[in-house]
Amino acid sequence: MDANSDASFRDTLKNRLDEVFQEESSDIQGGNKEDESVKASHPLDGLKSAVLSLEWEITQENVHRFIKETKDCLKRYEGDKVFSTFFQVLLALGKYVHKSMKNAHPATGALIKSTFENVTAVIDTGLGEEEKRKLLNKSLAAFRQFKASVLAKKRKAAPEASETAVPEKTIKTVLMELGNRIESELEKMKAEIADIKRKLD
Amino acid sequence: MAFINLKTKEVQVKIVYYGPGRGGKTTNLEYLYNRLKDHIKTEMVTIKTQGDRTLFFDFLPMGLGEIKGYHIKIQLYTVPGQVKYNATRKLVLMGVDGLVFVADSAVDRRKQNIDSLANLQENLSAYGKNLFEVPMVFQYNKRDLAEKGIPVLPVEVMEADLNHKLKAPAFEASALEGKNVIKTLKEIIFNTALTLEHQLV
Known part of the structure; x- marks a missing residue:
């Protein structure tokens, strides 16, 4: 060429x-x-991605990432009480998910998402102090309600467990009794076999 | 090596986006797919793990029209960045014509960038190639992290870590925002196509 x-x-x-x-x-x-044509980045992009990942699936990795991102936001907005409270709620939810993993209350994901959406709205729309607090109170109320329902579920589960639970001592006694019974049945069988043998001889 | 069909006058150029996990390779392709829909006649093929990780690879074919009587078709691939999927990475590299190395600018990802480049060299050597033979463009992604208060590696450090011997074209970018995503692609297509030029008789 x-x-x-x-x-x-x-x-x-x-x-x-x-x-x-x-x-x-x-x-x-x-x-x-x-x-x-560079778009302005959003300060909550990392947290958003963590929220969506957690909503997709509760895995150790996703929970850790969510907690880390929430802590980063807490640090970044530590001077602002409203923002800090939002992130504290999210952190508490993250820790709860971390503890409960797949057994977490089914409403956890939705609450994380709605709290995140509220804090995003507060950051994005430049609301006045009163409106900010309104949104925060809404999130706090939802969080309290969620907490109450988690506790109620726990309380409900506890008596059921005690009703059906069998004391360890009882289990041991039953097992011993069962062992003795099997042993005596075996002895009987051995005696029967010996008897049959004798007759055959 | 590019697939050239002399009968149908068609050239298929394979470009692979390589780099550490969570570096933004898939985000690059997703951005391109959304921006260049008219040139992309098929759907982008993407297989992800839960939590947004690429499990196998992404595939995005696009047409460049006719040049010198040949229909140029570009095939963009990403590899899974996670260390454990090396067999897939190696497989995707087979027949590669051009490389985009997507490095993560976050300070704590420095080692992963260096390891990933070493892994690329190792995997290329399985096909008898090396980094100096395949056209390559570096993309220092996630520069937007700095605006969120997350420390990023200075470009000079990234250049020294990754590109001091290769001296390949390099771009600062934010795949999430689309900054320099297309510029990176244009550069790699241009450089790759030039190396194929002599084969087009």
């Missing part, structure tokens, strides 16, 4: 790439230079 065709290939390729990609850039973002 000579120098002229080299240059022609290079140019054709370059033009084609510009054509394909530039056209698309202007279609979508209204600008021609894709790398210049």
Whole structure:
């Protein structure tokens, strides 16, 4: 390939790439230079991704990530009482999930999501102090209600357990009795076999 | 090596996005898929684990139209970044024409970037290739983390860690925001296509 065709290939390729990609850039973002149209990043992107992962599946990795992201946010917003309280609620929920894992209350995921959505709304919309508190109170009320239902579930489960639970001593006695019975049955069988043998001889 | 069909005048160029787990390889492809839908006639194939990890690979085919009488088809692949999926990574590299190494800018991911590049070199050697032979572009992803208060590696450090010998083109990027995602792709397609030029008779 000579120098002229080299240059022609290079140019054709370059033009084609510009054509394909530039056209698309202007279609979508209204600008021609894709790398210049930088969207502002959201401060809760990491936490959002952790919330969605946790909603998808409760795994050790997802829970750890969620707790880590929540702690990062707590640190970042430690000067703001409203934000801090939101993140404390999320952290408490994260720790609860960590402890309970797959046995966590089925409403946990929804509560994490709604608390996250409320804190995002507070950050994004620049609400006044009173409105912020309203949203926070809403999240706190939901959290308290959730806590109460978790406790009620625990209380309900506890008496059932004690009703059906058998004391260890009883189990030991039953097992001993069963052992003795089997032993005596065996002795009887041995005696019977010996008797049959004798008769055959 | 690119698949060139002289009969149908079709060239298939395989570009693989490589890099450590959670570095943003899939996010790159998802962004491209959303931006370039008109050039992508098929669905993006993606297989993920729960929790957003790539289990096998992502595959995104796109057409560049006709150059020098050949229909150029670009196939974009990602590899699973997690260390344990090396067999899949190696398999995806088979027949690679161009590489995009997506490095994670987060400070705590420095070692993973270096390990992943070493792993790439090792896996390429299984096909008798090395990093100096395959066209490559570095993408220093997640630069937006700095705006969220998360420490990022200075670009000079990343260049020294990864690119001081290769001296390949490198871009700072944020795949999540789409910053320099298309620029990275344009660069790798351009450089890869140039190396194939002499094969197109």
